[in-house]
Amino acid sequence: MFWRTSSPLDADDEEWQLDCWGWLLRHFGGAAALRKRSLILPTRAFFTPSEEQGHAAASHYFGQVAAYFGIDAARFNLVPQQDSIDPVLGPLQVLQDAPREPAGTFSVSRGGAMTITYNPAIVPKPMKLIATFAHEICHPLLFSVPEEPPGGTEMEEFATDLAVTFFGFGIFNSNTAASFTQYRDTATGTQGWSFE
Incomplete structure (x- = not known):
């Protein structure tokens, strides 16, 4: 039989997820509001492709995402992060364990200005950009x-990930949770698959 009869989560994780869903329901309109939400899909019916590149493309997608949340995108400062370090230094030099920038960050200044940053490397990947x-x-x-x-403040990132699903963007999170890509590194003479 192909069907699992038990949860893929351990008991503690399953209990936390159920508690967090209850917490989200209590604070964001309950089951009635959840039923009215749309499942946001990675299709042209939901997102018009950008004709632009770089920051203009990121702003284009950010405006569409904000609209699905019912939030004015102008409430946020959208800022590209600095380019990540290129680990290939030369034909025989590759920097191992080079630091990687996060896909995005959120911060609030003392004056209340909200800033969202994004890694410019993900702009050509709209699925990952939208999930971020x-x-x-x-x-x-x-x-x-x-x-x-x-679970308190130490569980905020996990609660945020679950909220992405709660607000209709779960397919974007699941589709970008892991990706396999083929690579060829001429500096080291290697090729294969990478997991991100």
């Missing part, structure tokens, strides 16, 4: 709740 923007937009929504998520 949905995640970062969820941060201020969750911070607006006076009650901490189940």
Whole structure:
């Protein structure tokens, strides 16, 4: 039989997810509001492709994501991060364990200005870019709740990931959770598959 009869999660993780879903339902309109939400899909019916590149393309997609949350994109400063370090230094030199920039970040200044940054390397990957923007937009929504998520502040990132699904963007998160890509590294003479 191909069907599993038990959860793929361990008991503690399953209990936390159920508690977190309850927490999200309590603070974001309950089951009635959840039923009214759309499942946001990676199709042209939901997202018009950008004719631009770089920051203009990122802004284009960010505006569409913000609209699905019912939030004015102008409330945020959208800022590209600095380019990541290129680990290939030369034909025989590759920097091992080079630091990698996060896909995105969210911050609030003392004056209340909200900033979302994104890694420019993901702009040509709209699925990952949209997943990143949905995640970062969820941060201020969750911070607006006076009650901490189940498990406290150390579980905020996990609660934010779950909120992405709650607000309709779960397919983007699941489709970008891991990706396999073929690579060829001329500096080291290697080729194969990489996992990200």
